[in-house]
Amino acid sequence: MYWQEDKECMNRGELEQLQFERLQSTLNRVGTHVPFYRQKFSEMKLDYEGFNSLDDIRKLPFTLKQDLRDSYPYGLFAVPLREVVRLHSSSGTTGQATVVGYTKNDIRNWSDLVARILCAAGLTADDVIQIAFGYGLFTGGFGLHYGAERLGASVIPISAGNTKRQIQIMQDFKTTALVCTPSYALNIADVLFDMGINPAGLSLKFGLFGAEPWSEAMRQEINEKLGIQATDNYGLSEVMGPGVAGECRECNGLHINEDHFYVEILDPETLEPVEPGEVGELVITTLTKEAFPMIRYRTRDLTRFLPEPCPCGRTFKRMHRILGRTDDMLIIKGVNVFPTQIESVLFNIDGTEPHYRIIVERENHQDRATVMVEVKESLFSDQMSKQRELIDTIRKQLNSELGIGVAVKLVEEKTLERFEGKGQRVIDKREI
Numbered sequence: 001m002y003w004q005e006d007k008e009c010m011n012r013g014e015l016e017q018l019q020f021e022r023l024q025s026t027l028n029r030v031g032t033h034v035p036f037y038r039q040k041f042s043e044m045k046l047d048y049e050g051f052n053s054l055d056d057i058r059k060l061p062f063t064l065k066q067d068l069r070d071s072y073p074y075g076l077f078a079v080p081l082r083e084v085v086r087l088h089s090s091s092g093t094t095g096q097a098t099v100v101g102y103t104k105n106d107i108r109n110w111s112d113l114v115a116r117i118l119c120a121a122g123l124t125a126d127d128v129i130q131i132a133f134g135y136g137l138f139t140g141g142f143g144l145h146y147g148a149e150r151l152g153a154s155v156i157p158i159s160a161g162n163t164k165r166q167i168q169i170m171q172d173f174k175t176t177a178l179v180c181t182p183s184y185a186l187n188i189a190d191v192l193f194d195m196g197i198n199p200a201g202l203s204l205k206f207g208l209f210g211a212e213p214w215s216e217a218m219r220q221e222i223n224e225k226l227g228i229q230a231t232d233n234y235g236l237s238e239v240m241g242p243g244v245a246g247e248c249r250e251c252n253g254l255h256i257n258e259d260h261f262y263v264e265i266l267d268p269e270t271l272e273p274v275e276p277g278e279v280g281e282l283v284i285t286t287l288t289k290e291a292f293p294m295i296r297y298r299t300r301d302l303t304r305f306l307p308e309p310c311p312c313g314r315t316f317k318r319m320h321r322i323l324g325r326t327d328d329m330l331i332i333k334g335v336n337v338f339p340t341q342i343e344s345v346l347f348n349i350d351g352t353e354p355h356y357r358i359i360v361e362r363e364n365h366q367d368r369a370t371v372m373v374e375v376k377e378s379l380f381s382d383q384m385s386k387q388r389e390l391i392d393t394i395r396k397q398l399n400s401e402l403g404i405g406v407a408v409k410l411v412e413e414k415t416l417e418r419f420e421g422k423g424q425r426v427i428d429k430r431e432i
Contacts, residue, residue, distance in 0.1 A: 126176075205229065
């Protein structure tokens with residue numbers, strides 16, 4: 001099932017020619033209208049009009065998050081503000097906020113790209129889509145809202161929070177698709193259980209999740225607890241919002257909307273392309289954005305290309321779900337550790353619950369990591385030997401997966417804080 005079959009199944013040669021033409025147009029746009037890029041190109045003595053192929057993109061400079069902050073609010077816009085019909089912004093909780101803008105044409109493209117992803121996941125105009133992302137300056141809520149309307153589906157713009165009300169709306173409005181973070185989907189599943197509601201009695205069939213890394217084991221947990229098919233989708237406000245890439249019903253990687261985004265995967269240290277199939281940092285160049293084009297934006301997200309063709313027939317490249325970030329990757333005792341690695345181990349151990357927290361501390365100049373794991377309440381009424389046995393099992397499996405030793409602490413169900421947005425899995429106390 002396709003939204004724009006002629007584009008999603010385009011011949012690779014035709015696609016690359018289209019990408020090159022759109023890249024030339026984008027470079028002309030930013031080189032003419034964006035002082036930041038004009039200065040960069042001038043300093044590099046870059047003749048982008050002389051580019052002969054897509055390979056020449058490697059001659060272009062990178063754009064960093066800090067560049068967006070330094071240009072706050074409108075310094076990177078490529079059109080006059082009167083042509084900007086929508087503004088979104090990051091929260092600014094980790095520094096100066098970043099502001100992005102959209103023209104009318106940008107909004108139309110955005111809506112179509114999100115509709116593609118919804119359609120690929122199996123949704124149609126007959127679906128009732130409950131969007132439990134926060135609305136406002138965050139791009140997730142509105143991006144998926146307009147894509148769902150473009151698809152022709154019925155949209156429930158409930159926003160985030162108030163989980164019991166979310167469940168009541170699901171029951172009353174016959175919601176068929178849930179859109180939120182995977183962490184919040186598990187939160188909803190827990191509250192359903194507490195309320196004594198059988199998910200089989202709901203109309204839910206689909207879940208479209210994003211905004212945070214999650215593992216395959218977490219997908220299976222969500223599918224089983226809510227009785228749905230969960231698919232992953234990817235986007236970031238700096239290059240558009242949701243709609244950059246998404247899974248089809250095969251659930252074997254995210255199809256990148258390559259006619260609108262040129263994607264590279266680079267070694268984050270050398271900034272050279274990685275070997276096919278190797279993990280690296282995702283770097284994105286927008287090809288059609290009018291108000292806020294981005295050239296080689298370093299996302300800090302880590303992934304890899306999946307070279308095999310997808311049975312669904314789409315010809316766009318696929319990428320693995322996000323494995324982590326170069327800037328939130330934990331380095332413990334010199335070893336790179338991603339929370340999703342720990343998550344994958346925990347989900348495969350009987351007796352543990354799908355909620356955990358990683359505490360990293362430094363004692364006597366040595367790193368110490370403790371994984372706090374929720375376990376079933378019945379375990380605390382059993383003999384202490386069973387608790388010790390479970391701790392030993394978790395420690396051994398984590399040691400095998402991570403290559404380092406970590407401490408494990410069992411806590412009772414519902415002890416760890418629940419999140420309605422992105423789950424905070426790591427508390428790194430080494431910086432305090």
